[in-house]
Amino acid sequence: MTADRVQRARMSARKANKVTQVFGDQYNQTGADDEQTIPEKVQWPVWVGGLPHPASAFQRRALVEQEIIGPHVGESDDILCRVLVGDGGVGKTQLAASIARNQRDTPDAQGRRLELLVWTDASDPELITASYARAARKLCLPEANESDHAAAEGFLRWLPTMELRWLIVLDNITELRHMESWWPDGHHRNGTVLATTRHRHALVSGGNRRLVPIGLYDDEQATAYLYRRLADAQRPRLFEQKSAVELVGTLGHLPLALSHAAAYMIDRGCDTAAYLHLFRDTRNQLPDLLPVEADTDSYGQPVATALLLSLKSLEAREASEAAGAPGLSRSLLQLIALMDPIGHPKDLWMTQRALLHLQPSPKGWQRLFIRRAPDVDSQAVENALVQLHNYALINQDTAQSPIRLHALTRRAIFDGINAGQLPVLARVAADAILDIWPHPEEGNSELATLLRTNAAFLIKETHPHLLTEPQHGCVRKVGRE
Numbered sequence: 279m280t281a282d283r284v285q286r287a288r289m290s291a292r293k294a295n296k297v298t299q300v301f302g303d304q305y306n307q308t309g310a311d312d313e314q315t316i317p318e319k320v321q322w323p324v325w326v327g328g329l330p331h332p333a334s335a336f337q338r339r340a341l342v343e344q345e346i347i348g349p350h351v352g353e354s355d356d357i358l359c360r361v362l363v364g365d366g367g368v369g370k371t372q373l374a375a376s377i378a379r380n381q382r383d384t385p386d387a388q389g390r391r392l393e394l395l396v397w398t399d400a401s402d403p404e405l406i407t408a409s410y411a412r413a414a415r416k417l418c419l420p421e422a423n424e425s426d427h428a429a430a431e432g433f434l435r436w437l438p439t440m441e442l443r444w445l446i447v448l449d450n451i452t453e454l455r456h457m458e459s460w461w462p463d464g465h466h467r468n469g470t471v472l473a474t475t476r477h478r479h480a481l482v483s484g485g486n487r488r489l490v491p492i493g494l495y496d497d498e499q500a501t502a503y504l505y506r507r508l509a510d511a512q513r514p515r516l517f518e519q520k521s522a523v524e525l526v527g528t529l530g531h532l533p534l535a536l537s538h539a540a541a542y543m544i545d546r547g548c549d550t551a552a553y554l555h556l557f558r559d560t561r562n563q564l565p566d567l568l569p570v571e572a573d574t575d576s577y578g579q580p581v582a583t584a585l586l587l588s589l590k591s592l593e594a595r596e597a598s599e600a601a602g603a604p605g606l607s608r609s610l611l612q613l614i615a616l617m618d619p620i621g622h623p624k625d626l627w628m629t630q631r632a633l634l635h636l637q638p639s640p641k642g643w644q645r646l647f648i649r650r651a652p653d654v655d656s657q658a659v660e661n662a663l664v665q666l667h668n669y670a671l672i673n674q675d676t677a678q679s680p681i682r683l684h685a686l687t688r689r690a691i692f693d694g695i696n697a698g699q700l701p702v703l704a705r706v707a708a709d710a711i712l713d714i715w716p717h718p719e720e721g722n723s724e725l726a727t728l729l730r731t732n733a734a735f736l737i738k739e740t741h742p743h744l745l746t747e748p749q750h751g752c753v754r755k756v757g758r759e
């Protein structure tokens with residue numbers, strides 16, 4: 279340790295009033311009553327946990343990175359944690375890894391190098407404690423020889439006294455309720471915390487945390503990625519501009535889906551036009567179009583599973599909470615999946631006929647064991663929509679704006695609807711459209727246009743169920759255009 283570092287660490291220890299004194303590379307605990315010498319030497323810099331490798335054809339998203347780490351006008355000085363929030367597969371982990379690599383390899387404006395970097399999988403609090411405990415041991419903290427939990431606590435107590443530059447990354451937080459004790463604290467000028475999560479829950483923000491929504495690629499980034507990936511694999515001829523633009527739209531500009539699609543095309547020599555054709559054929563299901571073998575970047579999950587992962591957590595929560603209506607979120611999503619990705623009004627699902635369909639109906643033996651669920655009313659639907667939004671399954675910019683579903687999440691839900699359910703769902707959605715159709719249309723043309731677009735989409739997606747006799751009334755509404 280350099281004299282300069284020793285001096286800074288000493289000052290920091292003094293500020294903290296007790297925690298550490300530094301003698302050469304040795305840390306001594308000078309608590310009020312006990313004195314403890316830690317014999318091990320700290321090897322600086324301290325790295326805990328490996329950073330994920332950059333994805334194939336890695337796209338640097340410099341503007342987004344700047345948005346994450348750059349100062350924000352009017353922002354409080356105390357912001358220490360940046361929480362990257364977004365759907366599965368948008369590139370949160372890749373962004374966090376890119377920032378971490380950059381901080382690790384480049385000195386900051388004052389010429390300070392990163393001295394401590396902890397990257398941890400945060401999907402389970404035990405993984406976080408294990409990583410903090412490893413850090414405590416590498417740093418030879420007094421609690422190093424205690425249990426993981428105690429060592430992790432010791433590490434978090436020590437961190438605010440650290441005057442050297444540090445970075446902690448908590449990747450993929452799944453249970454916000456369990457995070458409370460494990461958010462690092464410290465001086466924002468010395469340290470940064472990056473966290474990634476799918477949850478848009480209020481618990482994410484607050485304290486010294488800033489929430490940064492991570493979006494999809496835009497058209498240009500998505501096509502640039504696709505070209506680069508095919509070209510890197512010596513297959514640039516598989517790229518054709520017009521079909522590529524349509525394809526990236528069909529895949530909802532989702533980095534995860536684009537990487538799987540590119541791997542599929544490279545593997546089978548299928549060009550963008552041919553792949554688009556395969557994808558548009560709804561008889562082909564997602565697991566075939568974006569197969570596990572195409573996971574060349576080791577994401578670790580099939581795309582459809584990744585997209586619906588949050589639905590599984592939400593369903594578990596619905597089943598366990600007294601106020602929840604088991605199965606409501608899935609039933610709602612199935613109706614939402616029949617609507618145009620452009621968006622639709624949430625009032626559709628609060629109409630009497632939609633509510634009737636959404637009533638819980640445990641089947642067979644489930645009747646005996648499942649508690650009597652409360653009736654589903656419009657408030658229950660409203661609550662379920664809020665939860666779907668919090669779990670990043672639907673998008674809604676404000677409480678009044680249309681509900682939207684990511685194109686691929688829609689496809690994943692749609693693939694899960696069985697042949698017998700489809701005609702029923704088609705009629706429920708079509709009834710709901712008629713029930714909120716404005717009379718007269720004049721003065722409400724915006725709503726009428728949105729409903730007409732959705733009705734046309736619904737008729738096409740559920741073909742031929744709404745056209746068979748007796749033809750559904752919403753078909754006439756579309757015909758008026």
Ligand SMILES: Nc1ncnc2c1ncn2[C@@H]1O[C@H](COP(=O)(O)OP(=O)(O)O)[C@@H](O)[C@H]1O
Nearest residue numbers: 333336337367368369370371372533534537575
């Ligand atoms: N910047 C990027 N450049 C290239 N590919 C990317 C990029 N970001 C994401 N990907 C692709 O998308 C996949 C999912 O990204 P990841 O960051 O793991 O998503 P998230 O953490 O948001 O679920 C990666 O495995 C990779 O194939």
Ligand SMILES: [Mg+2]
Nearest residue numbers: 370371450474
């Ligand atoms: Mg991730």
